[in-house]
Amino acid sequence: MSLLLSLSPDATPAEAFDKLHSRHAVPLTRQVFLLCGRRRTAERAVNRAFRLAWERWPEVARDSDPVGWVRWTAFEYALSPWLAALRWRGPRAWARATAKAHPGPPKDRALLEALLSLPPCYRHAVVLHDAVGLDLPETAAEVEASTAATAGRIVRARDALARWVPRLAETSPAERGAVLRELLCELAGAQRFGARAAGSVRLASERATRRWNEASATLVVLVTALITLALLAD
Template identity: 50%
Template sequence: MSRSTADSARSDTLPTPKERRRLREALALSEEQVAEAMGVTKATVRSWETGRSAPRGRKREAYARLLGAQEPEAPRPAEAPAPPAPERPAQDPRGREPQGRAQARPEASPPQPQASPPQPQAQASASAHVRPKAAVKRAAKPPRAPSPAPAIAPGPARKVPPKPPERLKPVAADGAPAEPAPDGAGPSLTPEEAFDALYAHAAPGLVHQTYLLTSRRGLSHESVERAFHHAWEHWPEVAQDADPVGWVRAVAYEYALSPWHRLRRAHKHPDAPPAEANRRALLGALLDLPPAYRRTVLLYDGLGLDLPDTAAETEASTPAAANRLLHARTVLGERIPELAEPEALHRRLSTLVAEAPAATLPAARTVRAGSEHRARTWTRAVLGVTAALIVVTGFTVATAPTRYIPVNAPGETVNGVPVRGGPQKLGPEDLELRDRLRSEPNPGPERLVPAVG
């Protein structure tokens, strides 16, 4: 394998979006500091941590080194290996050794292999070489520590749910599990089989969860079906995701909690509340919470996700998710006194989420066919509109004049013109008087001219 192939393979190793967020918080780095070190904006870093985008090229490799998910590059084979040197303490970005360690350095002891994993401080110092100017600028001023998350009362021990892909197995037509491959590497799933297994595993629970968020059964069915339509359209991305159930769940929650559904007559009002008093009180208290707080408490106390995963799925910071959770617990405790303790709320929500859903869902093949039909319909509509625009533009170009031709309007009779102003026309008497005055300039008596004596 050549060096370029090895570099490209090494640069492709990036942790999952949720793991990127956890590593950044473990290094006590804020989004602003990571954005400054990588030379990007804060919104770009947030997109990397939510999985909407991923760095490429050199930024991908630098981002992996910054998070400590990639080992530093080994020296080139052409270079002679340097002689073993005594182990030196880490230097600050200005190149000076910390005081008090120069005397404790051994004189001629060979470097000992480190059995413990690198600490966050060593990772941060190694990642400071990503952008030297930014590192020196940050070293000149003390780094701003991220705001700590509020303390949350410890609940019962949470079990991390197993990854859905491990529980997804192809099902044969008669309902029996498919036989494994002859090579012993496990059953090979086609995209259709993997989608059907994911749908059968996650769809009923997601319908029940979206109903708890909205109290609208029709909207919950529509949200889950739309989420799986979207998942089948982006199946290569969903199949490579570490948590495909979380991918579909985020899309379903976003659609179910959209405020535009209030304008629709079918989903304007919630369904009739359940007959059980405790269940009715809990659903009513959940509906009184804002959508973001409702979603946070359901993910954390209902599904058992940890706080960083809850914050990542709701696209909020960890302190913001913690504040939402504390506020939701306070409101629910005020409305229902027996749920004032976090353990009681966690048990009630876990039991409510784990109930067997009684939803009747369409078959997975129907959902896939609907997604493909919807994609074909939108594609044809876009192509039709584009063709219509091309035809209209071509017709306009063909019939438009190449130069301006002035319009010579024919003569028309103009009415309503006002009378010309000025003195009126002279009559016969006026003309006679004028002629007389001009012919006889001195009609009166002769003037007396004084004599000079």
Template identity: 50%
Template sequence: MVTTTQPSASPPPPPGKRRRLGRSRPLTSAQRTPGRSGPVTTTEEPEQHAAASVASGRPDPLTPAQAFDALYAFCAPALVRQAYLLTGRRELAREAVERAFQLAWQRWPEVARDRDPAGWVRAVAYDCALSPWHRFRPRYRSPEPPPADPADRELLHVLLTLPPSYRRTLVLYDGVGLDLPETAAETEASTPAAANRLTHARKVVAARVPELADPGRLHTRLLELASAERLSAARPPIVRTGCERRNVFWTRAAIAFTVTIVGATTLTLRTAPTRYEAPVAPAQAVHGVPPPVGLGPLSREDQELRAKLRQAETSGPERLAPEPG
């Protein structure tokens, strides 16, 4: 039975006093790409670019590659840590984040105009990390080495025992620092359902680790667990070039598949019969038929009968002969 009450635990600290695992910072109006109203995060290269633009006296908008690199540099490290809390696997966390940013680069006009590009990428990264198809991959069938610290190992084990939707809600609310409506929207659930999931997840964590019954302490421990592992993401140009190579590969594969289908169809039309031809039955041996016997010499009676027939008239009632019609 699903309850519709708000979480019964004490409210978390105010958003201004909570460290978050990664939120986007909007650029100024002079740093946004024309025609894109969505916020884009900053990094070192765009800051140098903006400084050079201000020094020259005229603002120069960021290119799509610079805006993507800025979003990646600001969000990717935090997203890798969050994905590690969701999966407990270091390589899978990096792979999910890189895949999410590759999809973002493929749909960059859509992502750049989104109200929250960081939230768009985070939702895709979480979906990739929690995909149930990973269980069928041979490399992810065996567990990875757990954290060295026993407390971190116990907390990670508790997180992984939660259902994926509860785990995602807990990480978003107590780890990232989203409020309840934002958490419900990102998990595609109603606000009462998200509150119920959060309450259940907190109860399970508090039952296994009693000192984490306080939401503030749980938030701190999630940050410490995510930061304890040495998790790093690839460089932004590597992700962009990998996405472009993937697109080229699939485009060529689609073209080759189409050409193969067209060639096979043409060959079939050229060689297929235009009328039905009954198949010839295979030959079979016939048994039980006596072999043909050659004619032997005639007896005296047969010779006399033959001579009599030759001497008889060919017409008359005594003999019938066929006439041509």
């Protein structure tokens, strides 16, 4: 059911957006943190996703899963190629450097470091399935892979994490999913994030849209002027 249908008939678009933001901004930021391991990146990704959601409102509100729309947009940003520059010394070195900024207990830092050492496609699948709680077909659809390939990534991710996390190593493969879900939820829940006010997110989105429109209009004027000058020169 769309978000607009879950509100009263008199709800405004701003009220619908604010409801979505107030309920899900912080949980989504925690989930993105598991994906990228950097607090500022997680906050930036979620803020950007909500700005885009307001820009494309009411398309997002009528989506069958508005939260999933925002999550996909935030995850896409967190997994973007520009983050590869932070990994140039190798995935383990990058993971260790990232984990140093995490103030949690040693077991949480070990889990985060192990998680960040996974290939991005494995990490993406296991976070969606074992942390977010999507079922296998939903996870496969979101990572844009077949169900079989997604299942294989999740199993291999759990096996790799078990080499670094003692509690997983002591758990049978059949039960690792449930244990990993508990560990990831504890790790995510320990993160303290504050969300921007929904109104300020809407305002930032509107300003960005206005700047883009002004820049586009200026470009059109310049191109038109150049074409006119070229024709006159002939």
